[in-house]
Amino acid sequence: MNVKKLSIGVVAVLMTIASGCQKGYLDINNNPNQVTVATPVLVLPSALSSSGAYYSNSFTFLNLWMGYWNWSGNYSIATSDKNYQFTNSFGAGIWDNGYIILKNYDYIDTQAATLKQPLVQGMAKIMKAVHFQTLVDTYGNIPYTQALQGLTSAQPAYENATAVYEDLFKQIDAALTLFSDADKLAAQGGTVLNPGTNDIMFGGNIDKWRRFANTLKLRMLLRQSEKSDRQAFIQTQLAAIKASGYGFLKSGENAAVNPGYANSAGQQSPFYGTYGYQVNGQPIEAYNINRGNKYAIDFYQSTSDPRLARYYAPVGGSGTTFNGTFFGTIAPVANNQTSGIGPGLLNNVNQPAYIMTSHEAFFSQAEAAQRGWISGDPKTLYQQAITESFVNVGLPAADATTYYSQTTANVGWDASPDKIQAIITQKWASLNGWSPFEAWSDYRRLGVPNLPISQDPSTSVKQIPVRLLYPQSEYNYNSSVVRAQGDISQFTSKIFWVK
Template identity: 80%
Template structure:
C-alpha cells in the first residue's frame, strides 16, 4: 500500500474517495494535506459513512460471479471481466480504500483512548476488526501489526492470515471490555461520552454494538467451520461469546449507516447513487449496464418466491414479466428484453448503507444452531432469517411464512433433506445485491449453492476465483515484501479457511 501518500490529514478528509458520496459531503477538513486534530466523536460519523460506501459499492462485481446479475447486451464488456482472468489492477479499491478507512478508525481508537472515551474507542476497534477481516478473507496474508504506522513504516511486513484472525477476536474482546468499563464509570456517577447521533449506525445504543460484535465473531468462526485444525479455537471462542451474555443481532437490527442521505448532488445513498437514478431521476449508467442473471431469476420463479419482484424490475412494457441471461453469455440481450435491478434494492436516494443485515445475522445463527454451536432452534432461526429478508425488501412477515411453508427442498424446513444446504441456499437467495461478498465467502467455504461459472468462451479455468490479487500499489511501493508472498493464483492460492 502506498503509505507515503497517506498523511494524518487523510484521517479526517477521505470519506468521499470510495464512491457514492461526492467531494464535500461529510468532509471534516477540506485540506487533506493539513494536519488536523479532530475529536473522535466528530471523526466517527465520517468513518462510519466511509464504511457504508465501501461495503455498498466495492463488491458489486461479485453479483456477477454469484449468479445475481449479468451484463447488458447494450454494452461491450472487457473480456477480463467475463472470464476471471483479471490482473493486479482489478478492483484495487477493495485494498487501498480499506487501509485508508482503517487509518480513520485507528485515529479514533488512539484519540479516544487518550481522552478516556471508552465507548467511542470500542466502536473504532470493532470496525477495525471488521475491515481487517474482509481484507484477510479477500487476500489472505496482509499487513496488520505494522500496517497503520504511516511513513514511520512505509513498507510494512505481512502477517499470517490465521494469526490476524485470532488477534481480531482479541480486539473485539478488548472493545467489549471497554464498553463494560464505561458501564462501571456510569454506575459510579462518572461522565461517559456517548456519541449519540454521531454514531450513524446504532445511535449510541451500546447493546446493539455488543450484539453486532458477537455476530461478527460468529461470522468469522463459521468461516473456519470446515477446517479440522480450527475446531478447538472455535469452541473456545463460542464459550466466550456465550459467557458474554450479549447474544447476537436481533430482529430489525440492521447494521446500517445513514448520515442523512438525500436526493441532492453528492448526498445520495452510495448504492442508490451508483446503481439507481441520478438526482435528475434518470437511471445512471451502471443501472443500464447491470441486468438480471438467469440463474437467480429461475431460482426465485421455481420456488414461488415473491422476492423476485423486489430484487428485479419487470422487462420494459410489462408489470410481471422477468427475463434474464446467464453471466458471460455469448448472446446478451438488449436492456428492453431483460430485467434490471429491482425496487427492493433501489428503494430511494435516502436509503441506508448496509454493513451487516439482520437477515444475514439470523442465517449465521441458524447455521451455528444446526451445527450445535449455540443454543436456539435452527428451524426458528432459519425461518426468522427468511422473514428478515422479506421485511428488508419491503414485503411482509405473512409473505415470508407463506413462502417457507412450502414443501420444497431448500425452502421448507421439514422438506429439506440437508439442513445446512437449505440454510446456505436461502442465505444466498437473501444476499442478492445486499451482500454478494458473503455469498462468495459461503461458496468458497461450502461450495453452495451450485452457481454456474461464466459462459464466456474464453473462460479457460472452469472455476469461480477464490481470492483477488494483491493490488498494483503494493507491487509499486512495497514490492520486496509483497513479492515474498510468492506467485498468487486466483484459483489455487487459498485463504486459510477456504474449503
C-alpha cells in the same frame, strides 16, 4: 450538531484522499486541515459513512460471479472481466480504500484512548475488526500490526491470515471490555461520552454494538467451520460468546449507516446513487449496464419467491415478466428484453448503507444452531432469517410465512434433507445485490449453491476465483514484501479457511 453536513463533507475528503494516496503506505494523516485534527467523536460519522459506501459499492462485481446480475447486451465488457483472468489492477480500491478507512478508525481508536472515551474507542476497534476481516477474506495474508503506522513503517510486513483472524477476536474482546469499563464508570457517577447521533449506525446504543460484535465473531467462526485444525479455537470462542450474555443482532437490527442521505448530488445513499437513479430521476449508466442473471431469476421463479419482484424490475418496466442471461453469455440481450435492478434494492435515495443485515445475522445463528454450536431452534432461526430478508426488501412478514411453509427442498425446513444446504441456499437467495461478498464467502467455504461458471468461450479455468490478487500499488510501493508472498493465483492461492 448537523450530522448530515459533517459526515457528507468528510466523505468527500476521504474520497479525494482515496484517489490520490499511495506513497507512505496510505499515510493520510499529515495535513493539519484534514479530519485528523477533529476529536474522535467528530471523525466517527465520517468513518462510518465511508464504511457504508465501501460495503455498498466495492464488491458489486461479485453479483456477476454469484449468479445475481449479468452485463447488458447494450454494453461491451472486457474479456478479462468475463473469464476471471483479471490483473493486479482489478478491484484495487478494495485494498487501498480499505486501508484508508482503517487509518481513520485507528485515529479514532488512539485518540479516544488518550481522551478517555471508552465507548467511542470500542466502536472504532469493532469497525477495525470488520475491515481487517474483509481484507483477510479477500487476500489472505495482509499487512496488519505495521499497516497503520504511516511513514514509520512504509513497507509493512505481511502477517499470517490465521494469526490476524485470532487477533481480531482479541480486539473485539478489548472493545467489549471498554464498553463494560464505561458502564462501571457511569455507575460510579463518572462522566462517559456517548456519541449519540454521531454514531450513525446504532445511535449510541451500546447493547446493539455488543450484539453486533458477537455476531461478527460468529461470522468469523463460521468461516472456519470446515477446517479441522480450527475446531478447538472455535469452541473456545463460542464459550466466550455464551459467557458474555449479549447474544446476537435481533429482529430488525441491521448494522447499517445513514448520515442523512438526500436527493442531492453526492448525498444519495451510495448503492442507490451508484446503481439506481440520478437526482433528476433518470437511470444512472450502471443501472443500464447491470441486468438480471437467469440463474437467480430461475431460482426465485421455481420456488414461487415474491422477492423476485423486489430484486428485479419487470421487463419493459411493467407487468410480471422477468428475464435475464447467464454471466458471460455469447448471446447478450438488449436492455428492453431484460430485467434491471429491482425496487427492493433501490428503495429510495435515503435508504441505509448496509454493513451487516439482520437476515445475515439470523442465517448465521441458524447455521450455528444446526451445527450444535449455540442454543436455539435452527428451524425457528432459519424461518426468522427468511422473514428478515423479506422485510428488509419491503415485503410483509406474512409473505415469508407463506413462502417457507412450502414443501420444496431448500425452502421448507422439514422438506430439506440437508439442513446446512437449505440454510446456505436461502442465505444466498437473501444476499442478492447488497451483500454478494457474503455469498462469495459461503460459496468458497461450502460450494453452495451450485453456481454456473462464466459462459464466455475464453474461460479456460472453469472455476469462480477464490481470492483477488494483491493490487499493483503493493508491487509499486511495498515490492519486496509482497513478492515474498510468492506467485499468487486467483484460483489456487486459497484463504486459510477455504475448503
